Amino acid sequence: MKTFMFVLAAILVVGFNALAQDVPNGEIGISVDVSGNPLVVANVADETVVGLTPGVTAALVPDGAGAFLDGADLPNPVYSNIVASSVPGQVEVSGESSGLVILSFALPYALYSDGSTSGIVHMDYNGTSACWTNASASAEVHYFNPKNPETIVLDPTEGNVTDIYLGGIFSVDAHTEAGVYTGTALVTAAYASN
Numbered sequence: 001m002k003t004f005m006f007v008l009a010a011i012l013v014v015g016f017n018a019l020a021q022d023v024p025n026g027e028i029g030i031s032v033d034v035s036g037n038p039l040v041v042a043n044v045a046d047e048t049v050v051g052l053t054p055g056v057t058a059a060l061v062p063d064g065a066g067a068f069l070d071g072a073d074l075p076n077p078v079y080s081n082i083v084a085s086s087v088p089g090q091v092e093v094s095g096e097s098s099g100l101v102i103l104s105f106a107l108p109y110a111l112y113s114d115g116s117t118s119g120i121v122h123m124d125y126n127g128t129s130a131c132w133t134n135a136s137a138s139a140e141v142h143y144f145n146p147k148n149p150e151t152i153v154l155d156p157t158e159g160n161v162t163d164i165y166l167g168g169i170f171s172v173d174a175h176t177e178a179g180v181y182t183g184t185a186l187v188t189a190a191y192a193s194n
Contacts, residue, residue, distance in 0.1 A: 114180070
């Protein structure tokens with residue numbers, strides 16, 4: 001019985017190979033010319049906050065032009081000094097004119113010293129912690145929460161960039177020693193699919 005099954009299988013394989021060899025075939029080459037501009041994300045400025053003291057919390061809102069808004073309801077020289085001395089983080093995104101791009105961030109929630117001091121600076125973000133604006137547009141500032149992906153429209157003028165600014169809410173622990181505390185925010189950009 002095993003011999004019969006082996007002979008039958010061999011005949012079927014040889015038969016199918018013979019049929020497959022009789023089928024004419026051809027090929028079609030496929031070529032895709034992808035045009036357009038690749039996305040480029042370039043660092044313009046690292047976020048620098050100056051003047052915070054232990055026990056202080058400050059919400060710093062970027063103004064869309066390379067500075068922070070001074071949103072103190074009442075005259076507050078301490079807060080105003082922090083705002084005036086600090087710089088929001090900034091990246092420029094360039095690519096296809098008027099292209100839809102999805103931004104996403106990997107954000108720090110704590111800033112640490114280099115080990116020469118002790119303490120921590122906590123960070124959080126809300127709906128005014130980041131913004132984007134186009135150079136050739138009407139200077140309209142679009143605020144968003146960097147904890148969530150954001151779809152932006154690249155500058156409509158070829159060669160211009162779209163600026164992305166990052167602020168945040170900084171809370172210094174009460175027992176934090178004077179020093180520099182650092183972290184890194186990563187920005188990812190990808191064209192949105194249609």
